[in-house]
């Protein structure tokens with residue numbers, strides 16, 4: 024088996040030759056901007072800061088639920104303590120034989136129903152909003168592969184490229200171990216971005232905590248989600264579905280830029296990735312057998328399910 028490290032080394036070497044002067048200039052121009060960077064922190068106890076409108080709603084909903092749960096837990100704890108103390112054998116030597124109390128039974132049915140309805144009033148609009156991908160400003164396609172991500176920009180000339188994790192021994196200052204990638208998913212801020220997510224081999228999951236996004240990448244089917252990004256900066260996520268031995272090595276790095284910078288990036292990216300076929304990583308291939316003729320198997324390029332994949 025080819026080690027993951029070797030794959031990356033081959034891939035990285037191929038890629039370095041293709042970096043154009045425009046890309047370097049672009050990176051230089053971005054370095055001067057104030058930016059947020061959303062990534063996991065050591066001993067982090069809560070969410071990353073919210074940087075999409077959906078994530079802001081999710082955090083509010085989460086906080087509301089937390090207060091509700093604390094109130095319910097304290098109430099039940101109080102009832103239990105009262106029962107334990109007030110009705111102990113010492114204080115209550117002759118127990119009551121009461122078996123029914125209509126008022127209490129109605130209350131312990133109606134109050135939880137009421138609470139669930141209140142939760143539903145907040146959660147259902149959020150659920151519908153997160154599913155509402157219509158009227159997006161742009162669409163991108165994300166394809167999970169063992170073990171890297173491919174990104175496509177169908178609205179901008181349909182160019183495509185791969186993003187690989189930076190191996191530990193190639194990390195440069197400013198890059199993050201297991202989070203930085205050789206190519207970023209560059210996106211404009213303040214736009215409704217529809218993301219189509221699929222996979223070419225096994226189950227992966229596209230997860231971006233600061234943007235409130237997580238959805239499975241399923242071979243043979245397309246899932247979709249949307250987000251908008253409120254601030255220029257870097258946003259890091261990871262594959263969140265155990266997808267094989269390289270699962271920990273396929274991070275997602277989103278570089279959020281202004282619309283003008285995005286337009287400039289698209290122009291140079293279209294050029295850079297235009298004839299990318301030879302520089303893209305090997306896609307899974309389909310092996311067609313023609314046993315009747317006794318021919319050797321024919322290998323046909325194309326996205327095919329696992330089991331027939333060959334790297």
Ligand SMILES: [Cu+2]
Pocket residue numbers: 167168226227228262263264265266270273
């Ligand atoms: Cu994966």
